[in-house]
Amino acid sequence: MADFFAMGGYAWYVWMAYGAVALALAVEIAAVRARRRRALDELRMSLDPVAAPRRMERVEESR
Amino acid sequence: MSRAPRQRNAHAGALRDAPAEAARSAGVDDARASVLGAIGWALARDFRVALRSKGELGVQLLFYVIVVTLFPLATSPSPEILATLGPGVLWTSALLASLLSLPRLFASDYDDGTLEQIALSPRPLVALVSGKMAAHWLTTGLPVAAMAPLLGSQYALETPMLGTLTASLLLGTPILSLLGAVGAALTLGARGGGTLLALLVLPLYAPVLIFGAGAVDAARAGVSATPHLSLLAAGLLLALVAVPFAVAAAVRIALD
């Protein structure tokens, strides 16, 4: 197992590369999902400004 | 455009009436004449406008000279290093000088509504923007190319290399004017102005820089610069044919 992480002595290079990519993709996915959620939330607010916040609170509880 | 000032209406009126009659009298020759006429009209107009502010043109040329002078101060005055740096510095500075003058191409016409008048005229917009770009090159690229031998000798470049340098700039600076015009039209009325223009246009300039500076480098190495210059010439022809359509499209988009 340790051999795997050592990557034949090139651990720094291999894991900096793979790690950065994993981080970048995770950030992109999270950002896109957050953007979509924000857009839908703003849509809810614009359609029903009075009820929407309370409904969204209930939604948060039920998650 | 009833709200436009009188003199601009007269201008636009002249645009509208004469070519309309010319078009009505049919014939391919007439159409061709009106395209050339449109190019000539736009070129003459922009040239006249530019000459009215000779100071601005002088400043742009001075910018080129100053930037070229700065590099040896930052590196070294030794002739070998200067000769190595020279082509790159002279070419990059020409790029930057071109960028500096690009907003002038459309911005003032756009701001006072003349550009809209121009676009509304029955003359083909492609021809009119071609004339504008030609005038831009005459007032920016051509002076830079003319100054190049003088500045090149400051960089310890020998005479045959100076010839190649001038040739490369004569072929390359029109391409810079053409590609730059695309950026200038696209960024009309957009935030970020000149810096955004630079960001858009500099990547497109890269091949011109590579072949232009590369030609002089080849001459310095004693190798023939013909491949570089041929590629530049080919690029220029391609740009002359294709880019005006993109610029006209971009101008219409900006005016909508």
Added chain:
Amino acid sequence: MLINWFRFSSPVSFYPLAGSWSYALGALAALLAGAGLVVGLWIAPTDATQGDAYRIIFIHVPAAWMAMFIYLVMAGWSAATLGFNTRLSAMMAQALAPTGALMAAIALWTGAFWGRPTWGTYWAWDARMTSTLILLFLYLGVIALRSAIEDPRRADRACAVLAIVGAVNVPIIYFSVQWWNTLHQGSSISLTAAPRMAMTMLAGILVMTAAAWCYAISVVLARVQAIIVERERGAGWLESLIDWRVGDDR
């Protein structure tokens, strides 16, 4: 099999399609990436010359290819925008740019970490890396232009023109940088030259490329959903998207 594709050319009908495809492709991407990583990190043999450092190739090459493909696809949607004047094609182009830019950045980063142990330097102005860097600048230009123009429809068309001009220039740029590089290095050494391919290596790269494709489409479709909601807010049909009881943003 006659499918009326134009039925999906309005943002209204495309939204749910984008959603389900995004989730499906995302799952597929995860599966393919899992398989590809197993091949790349375990099964494929250690290279004789480059050691285990060559394993970066399994993320570098897919990223570099995706950066190129996505730009071409973006240019294609841009052409559709100018040709058919459809809103959705512009939204697709808008959604593609950030992912393409990220792929180019990943290609540059992984290329640097591959270059250091193999060729001794993180960055050496080789032809492929320099061209990818310029490609990144082209992406950033399109993104910057979109945020600089206020009117969305005008931004659509302006970015479309820019994307197409860039696409025409990309081969010219690649060619000129290749030329420049060979002149100055004597031979066309590519800093990120792949080792001779064992079958497993090739298989790993292909699987990871497929994974990258699926991932990119999945993310882009999710982003275009967000864009559709952001831009179509005036339209009444959007109400149907929101399930008030569950509140889930599917």
